[in-house]
Amino acid sequence: xxxxxxxxxxxxxxxxxxxxxxxxxxxxxxxxxxxxxxxxxxxxxxxxxxxxxxxxxxxxxxxxxxxxxxxxxxxxxxxxxxxxxxxxxxxxxxxxxxxxxxxxxxxxxxxxxxxxxxxxxxxxxxxxxxxxxxxxxxxxxxxxxxxxxxxxxxxxxxxxxxxxxxxxxxxxxxxxxxxxxxxxxxxxxxxxxxxxxxxxxxxxxxxxxxxxxxxxxxxxxxxxxxxxxxxxxxxxxxxxxxxxxxxxxxxxxxxxxxxxxxxxxxxxxxxxxxxxxxxxxxxxxxxxxxxxxxxxxxxxxxxxxxxxxxxxxxxxxxxxxxxxxxxxxxxxxxxxxxxxxxxxxxxxxxxxxxxxxxxxxxxxxxxxx
Amino acid sequence: xxxxxxxxxxxxxxxxxxxxxxxxxxxxxxxxxxxxxxxxxxxxxxxxxxxxxxxxxxxxxxxxxxxxxxxxxxxxxxxxxxxxxxxxxxxxxxxxxxxxxxxxxxxxxxxxxxxxxxxxxxxxxxxxxxxxxxxxxxxxxxxxxxxxxxxxxxxxxxxxxxxxxxxxxxxxxxxxxxxxxxxxxxxxxxxxxxxxxxxxxxxxxxxxxxxxxxxxxxxxxxxxxxxxxxxxxxxxxxxxxxxxxxxxxxxxxxxxxxxxxxxxxxxxxxxxxxxxxxxx
Numbered sequence: 001x002x003x004x005x006x007x008x009x010x011x012x013x014x015x016x017x018x019x020x021x022x023x024x025x026x027x028x029x030x031x032x033x034x035x036x037x038x039x040x041x042x043x044x045x046x047x048x049x050x051x052x053x054x055x056x057x058x059x060x061x062x063x064x065x066x067x068x069x070x071x072x073x074x075x076x077x078x079x080x081x082x083x084x085x086x087x088x089x090x091x092x093x094x095x096x097x098x099x100x101x102x103x104x105x106x107x108x109x110x111x112x113x114x115x116x117x118x119x120x121x122x123x124x125x126x127x128x129x130x131x132x133x134x135x136x137x138x139x140x141x142x143x144x145x146x147x148x149x150x151x152x153x154x155x156x157x158x159x160x161x162x163x164x165x166x167x168x169x170x171x172x173x174x175x176x177x178x179x180x181x182x183x184x185x186x187x188x189x190x191x192x193x194x195x196x197x198x199x200x201x202x203x204x205x206x207x208x209x210x211x212x213x214x215x216x217x218x219x220x221x222x223x224x225x226x227x228x229x230x231x232x233x234x235x236x237x238x239x240x241x242x243x244x245x246x247x248x249x250x251x252x253x254x255x256x257x258x259x260x261x262x263x264x265x266x267x268x269x270x271x272x273x274x275x276x277x278x279x280x281x282x283x284x285x286x287x288x289x290x291x292x293x294x295x296x297x298x299x300x301x302x303x304x305x306x307x308x309x310x311x312x313x314x315x316x317x318x319x320x321x322x323x324x325x326x327x328x329x330x331x332x333x334x335x336x337x338x339x340x341x342x343x344x345x346x347x348x349x350x351x352x353x354x355x356x357x358x359x360x361x362x363x364x365x366x367x368x369x
Numbered sequence: 370x371x372x373x374x375x376x377x378x379x380x381x382x383x384x385x386x387x388x389x390x391x392x393x394x395x396x397x398x399x400x401x402x403x404x405x406x407x408x409x410x411x412x413x414x415x416x417x418x419x420x421x422x423x424x425x426x427x428x429x430x431x432x433x434x435x436x437x438x439x440x441x442x443x444x445x446x447x448x449x450x451x452x453x454x455x456x457x458x459x460x461x462x463x464x465x466x467x468x469x470x471x472x473x474x475x476x477x478x479x480x481x482x483x484x485x486x487x488x489x490x491x492x493x494x495x496x497x498x499x500x501x502x503x504x505x506x507x508x509x510x511x512x513x514x515x516x517x518x519x520x521x522x523x524x525x526x527x528x529x530x531x532x533x534x535x536x537x538x539x540x541x542x543x544x545x546x547x548x549x550x551x552x553x554x555x556x557x558x559x560x561x562x563x564x565x566x567x568x569x570x571x572x573x574x575x576x577x578x579x580x581x582x583x584x585x586x587x588x589x590x591x592x593x594x595x596x597x598x599x600x601x602x603x604x605x606x607x608x609x610x611x612x613x614x615x616x617x618x619x620x621x622x623x624x625x626x627x628x629x630x631x632x633x634x635x636x637x638x639x640x641x642x643x644x645x646x647x648x649x
Contacts, residue, residue, distance in 0.1 A: 046509055052440060056447040059510050063451030067458055075552045090551060091475075094466030098459050098522055099478055105519025106488040107481070109496035166387060172377070173384040181632065183391045188631035189624050190580030192599045196620040197398045199613075200414065212413045214397060246391065254635070307489050310582055314603065326491055333495060346492045357487045 027080050034073045038066050070097075110350065117343035121336075131344035141345075144323040147237045148306065148352075151324060154238065155305040158245045160298040163252020167260055168282070170253070180257070184250035191247070195314035198243050204228045233321040240322060243311050248304070252297045259293035260286070299360035306352050325349050402427055402617035409613050427618035437593060438619055441601040445623075447510055448585060448597055452517035452578045453571055459518060460525035460570075461533070461563065465555050467526075468534035469541055483527050490520040494587050501588065508595065512588045520584065521574050532566035533559060568637035572630065579627050598623040 041062040048055055074093045078086050120127050135141050166183060170176045186194065203213030207225050211217045216226040230236045263286055271281035287294070309326040316322045318331065325345055333342030400414040403423040412420070431438050466472075467479045497516060501507040536559070544554045560567070578584075582599040589595050591604065602623060605616050 042509075042511065045511075052443050056443045059447045060450045063510065063514055064454045064458075067455050071458070071462060079550070088472070091466050091470040091472035093462075094470060094551070094555075095463045095472075095478060098463035098526055099482065101459065101515065101519050102482055102485050102522050104500075105493055105497060105516065106485045106490075106523065109493035110485075110488045112496045113492045166384075169380055169384055169387075172380050175381060175384050175388065179384050179388050181635075182388050184635065185628060185631070186391070186395070188576060188627040189395075190582070190599055190627075192580070192582055192602050193620045193624055196602070196616055197394045200397045200401060201394050210412055212410065214393070214413065214415070217413050217415070246394070250391075307491065309491070326489075329491060339495070342495075346489065349489050350487060350492060353489060354487045361483065361486075 023080060027077060031073055031077065034069055038062075038069070041066065113343045113346050116339055117347050119340045121338040121340055123339050127340065131340045132348070134341060135344050135348060140323065141328060143233075143321050144325055144328040145348075147234075147322065148308075148324045150234065150237055151241055151244070151305040151308050152302055155241045155244045155248070155308075156298055156302045158241075159248040159301045160252050160256075160294060162245065162249045163297065164256050164294065166249065167253045167257035171257065171260065180250075180254065184254050186247045187250050189247065191243075191310035192314050194243055194247055195311055198246075198315070202229045202239060204230070230316055230322075231320045236316065236320055236322050240311050240315055243315070244305065244308065248301050252301065255297050256290060256293055259290040263289045296360060299356050302356045303353055306349060306356070325352075398617050398620060401613070402621050404614060406614045409617075427614045428622070431615045431618045431622065438598065438601055438622055440594065441596055441598045442622065444589075444595060445579060445597045445599075448513050448517075448589065449575060449578045451510070451514045452521075453574045455514055456518040456521040456525050456574060457529075457567055457571055460522055460529050461560060461567065462555070463522075463526045464529035464533045465551075465559055467530055470551065479530070482523055485523040486527065488523075490584070493519070494583070498587060507588060508590050510589070513585055516584050516588050517574075517578050517581070521577070525570050525574070528570050529563065529566055532563055536562060565637060568634065572634050572637065575630060576627055 041058070044050075045055065045059055045062065050058075071093070075090070078089050078093055081089065116123055117131055118126060118128060120130075136145070166179070170179045173179065189197070200212065201214045203211070204216055204226055205211055205213075211220055211226055213226075213229075215229065219226060229239050267285055267289070268281055271285050276284065307326055308324055309330070312318055312322055312324055312327050318324075318327045323331075325348060329342050329345035329349070332338045332345060397414045400417055401409055403425070404414065404417055405422065405424065405426065408417065408420065408422060417423070433439060463482070467475060467482075493516075497519075498507065501512055506512045540558065540562075541554065544558055549557070580599060581597075582603060585597040586600055589597065591600055596604070598619075602616065602619050605619060
């Protein structure tokens with residue numbers, strides 16, 4: 001990529017290029033050519049009748065190559081500038097694209113959303129904080145917020161706690177490699193896929209009919225009547241959280257497990273000499289040593305639970321009082337076309353995530369210095 | 370000695386139990402994906418071993434039948450690869466800029482970037498969709514790539530900054546003394562050295578994009594020719610709620626690539642993530 005534009009030109013051309021006029025002409029010419037190439041690719045991808053496989057390949061090459069090309073051309077252009085300007089502008093070639101994209105995709109939408117949360121359903125009339133009052137008083141909304149708190153507390157505690165427990169156990173077991181791989185594996189499965197998997201665990205048929213769900217079949221062998229797992233609250237939400245725990249425990253286990261390996265052996269040895277029991281040295285020595293990692297894992301999962309959407313949508317679609325903030329937000333914004341209430345819920349979500357991330361960053365800063 | 374041996378047995382049994390609990394749901398899906406409609410609704414998958422009657426019909430139908438999961442697979446591929454590489458490239462440039470270049474506004478820009486970690490992507494969907502529709506960009510791959518880039522960039526920049534800013538200072542200085550420009554230093558020195566961090570974020574972003582439903586549905590669309598795999602799966606649960614046999618095969622097809630990528634790269638995943646949080 002880089003050679004393409006930086007290749008030394010032939011001698012004669014080199015002299016022409018060295019002149020002021022040549023430099024200006026080339027400086028204009030190169031970006032234009034780059035732009036035309038990219039534009040042609042865009043048009044091709046937009047309405048091409050080519051076979052799908054060809055389109056996919058072109059898309060991948062065009063997308064990745066295009067971004068790389070833009071950086072090369074931008075850098076090349078700044079090199080044509082006088083060196084003072086080159087030094088001033090180059091940093092913005094490096095950080096500019098990231099800042100621009102983040103501004104367009106996150107910053108501006110967040111501001112717009114905060115603004116529209118103060119307006120009514122069609123965004124015309126100013127209603128002050130009414131949408132927020134509604135969010136915290138409407139019974140359905142309160143249920144959704146309560147459910148989200150359940151997700152946050154149960155999901156985070158169990159995923160992190162079990163991850164820690166399993167990481168410690170697995171280290172002492174001969175099945176460690178197998179266990180790590182198999183417990184980690186659900187992390188690669190989408191929440192949609194996981195929901196399909198768990199349908200076969202939680203499926204319910206009325207008594208007397210064959211049970212194809214694993215849990216009810218197990219109950220059946222003990223002579224217990226089948227339970228309709230997903231219709232009664234708060235059991236249904238807790239079972240949905242189990243799906244998340246199933247997916248995230250492996251993540252916690254692997255990260256915490258790697259941190260456990262970093263605990264210095266001498267420290268544990270010293271504890272043993274002082275007569276500390278296994279449990280004492282775990283609680284007093286090991287846990288404090290890996291605490292920052294535990295916090296990182298817990299906050300990562302906490303953020304995930306606050307934004308949870310896919311599992312609820314795929315399993316119950318919010319029925320039977322399983323709604324969470326994100327699914328409510330979608331219902332308000334898309335089904336009921338109430339942009340004000342949808343926006344208010346989005347802002348509530350943002351405010352909920354804020355302290356968690358702040359805590360995470362603070363831990364991180366403390367460690368990096 | 371005896372006591373230790375017994376505790377070992379107990380630990381191994383517990384671990385074995387956990388393995389079984391964690392794997393059985395997936396095995397259930399796997400077995401079901403080879404059974405026909407009739408037997409799926411008449412008996413649990415665990416009783417299938419006695420009955421036999423396994424076939425590849427579900428896979429055949431789901432891949433090449435009317436559902437066109439093969440097309441959806443290609444769509445997912447076309448979305449995923451650039452949506453992973455583009456944000457990493459952009460974030461790496463930015464991380465280097467923030468870590469090793471001096472310019473006015475550096476601190477405030479960096480704080481803004483990290484601060485945007487708090488914005489849930491749900492906030493952006495409607496405003497970005499409106500902007501896309503206004504410039505006629507919606508429904509293109511570019512629209513989805515940039516959206517995924519936007520939603521992944523804050524984390525990517527932050528993780529890569531933590532890694533790149535801790536590379537030894539002497540390295541940059543000697544490169545600069547040798548006359549290397551920032552651009553050369555970045556492409557020849559920093560990118561190769563940052564591979565562990567790049568790889569671990571790549572795996573994260575890959576799993577996220579491949580398994581994403583929301584972003585693709587919003588910006589690429591839900592119709593048959595552009596829909597990604599997760600979208601096809603969800604519409605299968607909707608339009609043919611009782612065709613479990615196809616859904617199971619479809620779910621399995623969608624898992625193959627991420628599971629494979631995951632297993633072959635999990636070493637990097639852990640190393641790179643820890644590189645950000647643990648020194649050395």
